[in-house]
Amino acid sequence: MKMTDPVKSFVKNNSACASVFQELNIDFCCGGDVSLQNACEEKGLKTDVVYQRIMALKSSPSDEKDISGLTPGELTVHIQSTHHVYLKEALPRLTALMEKVCQAHSPRHPELKPLQTVFENLRADLEPHLLKEERVLFPLIVKLERDFSGLQMQAVAGPIRVMRHEHDEAGLLLKQMRTLANDYVAPEDGCQSFQLLYEELRKLEEDTHLHIHKENNLLFPAMERNEEVPVGF
Template sequence: MTLANQSLGQLARDLPGATAVFHKYKLDFCCGGSRSLGDAAARKGLDTTAIEAELQALQPQSANQQQLAALGNKELIEHILTRYHDVHREQLPELIRLSQRVERVHGDHPMCPSGLSAHLERMQEELELHMQKEEQILFPMIARGVGGMALAPVQVMRHEHDDHGAALDQLLNLAHGLSLPDGACNTWQALYRGLETLKQDLMEHIHLENNVLFQRVDGQLGGANHG
């Protein structure tokens, strides 16, 4: 199977460094992870052959993604909680504070991300509810090995992941694609750096759940009772 025929999620999971290439080309490997590389590139008018060449040039390495995919379910869940759930709870309050300041001070600037702080507050509320459902209901099920009972909650979480992806797109629209105006103040620069980090972290977070942990529950990786 050529790389173009493989799904973005599979490539992100199995090929070290692929996620950096996908970030570069703005290819959605988390919520859109089931789409093939060729299809996703065609939809954006990108050169599939050039992207394949970049992926093929990636050096095999002791890859973080491969190491994570090899973890048992309990260890993978612990990683998700520490690396993503805890981090999102730190990121969003600070991003809200920064965006409120930028909107307050630079509200008359044509590049001001008007409405961003309110949008981030909605994202924080929705993400917190989502993470609580995973922490209190779904993850304990998976850790106990009751994969069959987890199928329905997994589908709900996948749907909510799609909603988070749409919220991320709206965030980028409000922030003008994270393009800073000339002479942007330090607060504005810090805000957009933080938003870029949030974007990458949230995409990696959703990818790890959708394309690794939840696929085990679906039985597609042959390890519903993994770990």
């Protein structure tokens, strides 16, 4: 790997890089086509220091399943059983926690109301997005894996385009949330619930970045490569 390689390829090569990029606020999912060098320069980070740090990482952390050998169909099962399950549990729980913190703190912290609005917009985008993947795109990918046909492969191109667009939208909302929430550093007068909310929102961002990375940079390219196979192959 070279410093001029795109950020997403480092995570593709070793998913342990995701947590370092997350910590440094380097986008590796929707904006992952930027080279490591350019991403570091943009954030005012020393490229060689970041490069050495990520190259020293051991491969996948133990709690992150090794997904490198999975077929596209198996990858959809992995994504659904980890990231989709997480979001379905976390989003309603965070709505309640956000409401509680807003009620207690919004008079002194005017940033909370806009944060709540952006979070609710994100939830309103993500929930139907998960269903579209689970009901339309993922079953199609599993079906195509069993019954390969160049013609049918083209059927995934439209849904993938829509999903990529929705990922970009979610990525923008996550960025807005991070800005409104002061990089998820809770204020000194914030109670435990306030701190928990910011911790949980940070986790939501981290999980969603990894989730989108797996779809945008692993799953979809695997299908798009197949799509190029001529009809009748």
